[in-house]
Amino acid sequence: MNTTPNAQRPLIQLRHVTKIYPMGEQPVRALDGISLDIYPNEYVAIMGPSGSGKSTLMNIIGCLDTPTQGTYYLNGRNVSHLSESELARIRNKEVGFVFQTFNLLPRANCLQNVELPLIYAGLPKNRRRQLAEAALRSVGLGDRMHHKPSELSGGQRQRVAIARALVNNPSILLADEPTGNLDTKTGEEIMRLFELLYRQGHTLLVVTHEADIAHHARRIIHLRDGRIEYDEPVAQPALAGLDLSMSTA
Structure with a gap:
């Protein structure tokens, strides 16, 4: 159930x-005084034209970068000015990243790719394998575990x-243009799958420039020139009324 x-x-x-x-004599103000709250089990799309600041905002939310000014609390902890090693630990624990280019190791099979965050977390081999297998089954790839x-x-x-x-059960699933390299049918x-994950209680942030992808979310934050132009609920989310129980995606 989704919570209020x-x-x-x-x-x-x-x-x-x-x-x-x-940037030389003219510094670039990529974000300009952004304030926002995102709650557990929200499904949020971040939109904006090129240069609007959406990638910078994603990097800060994902602890890949830190603000020049202002504060960022993630799960109750101020992460605004942590060291790179501290940010790396938080990323591995709190944030699951999905990128447009997949970022998979070409010589590793599916299981080995999915196990990577667990290796960084120091889990023993048997536990890593167990969790990676469960994660692959959850996305419908139980029969592709040993494929490259x-x-x-x-x-x-x-x-x-x-x-x-x-696989690490992160607080946030952060997806950057997740359908950008896919055809329309595969993107859908x-x-x-994202809709199913949302219904299961995950918190999803999707960065996209495509309005039809953004309208799968429940809330759209639109940036322009480093500021929030609008932050509104989605009146009719694309898949909200569909029964996805038999979906193989």
Whole structure:
């Protein structure tokens, strides 16, 4: 069951977050005073034109970068100015990443790719294998565990990447243009999988420039020139009324 967001503590809390990149005599203000809350089990799309700041915002939320000014609380912890090693530990524990280009190791099979975050977390081999197998089954790839990425379709490779993102049971699933390298039909299968994950209680943030992908979410945050232009609920989410219980995606 989905919970009422404002009845809980925010999972993500940004206050007056600014990010400035030094670029010669004219520094670039990629984010300009962003404040927002995202709650557990929200499904949020972040949109905006090129240069709007959406990638910078994703990097800060995912602890890949830190603000120049302002504060960021993730799961109740101030992560605004942690060291790189501290951020790496938080990323591995709290954030599951899904990228447009899949970022799979070509010589490793599906199981080995999904096990990677668990290796960094220091889990023993038997436990890693158990969790990786469960994650692959959860995305419909129980029969592809020993295949390498080159033996899979684009949609299957993205599902391996999603399994890898989920295997540590992170607080947030953060997807950057997750359908960008997929055809329309395969992209829709991935969005069905995201809908299932949302219904199971996961918190999803999808960064996209495509309006039809954004409308699978329950809330859209639209950026322009480093600021929030609007932050609104989605009136009719694309898959909200569908029965996905028999979906193979």
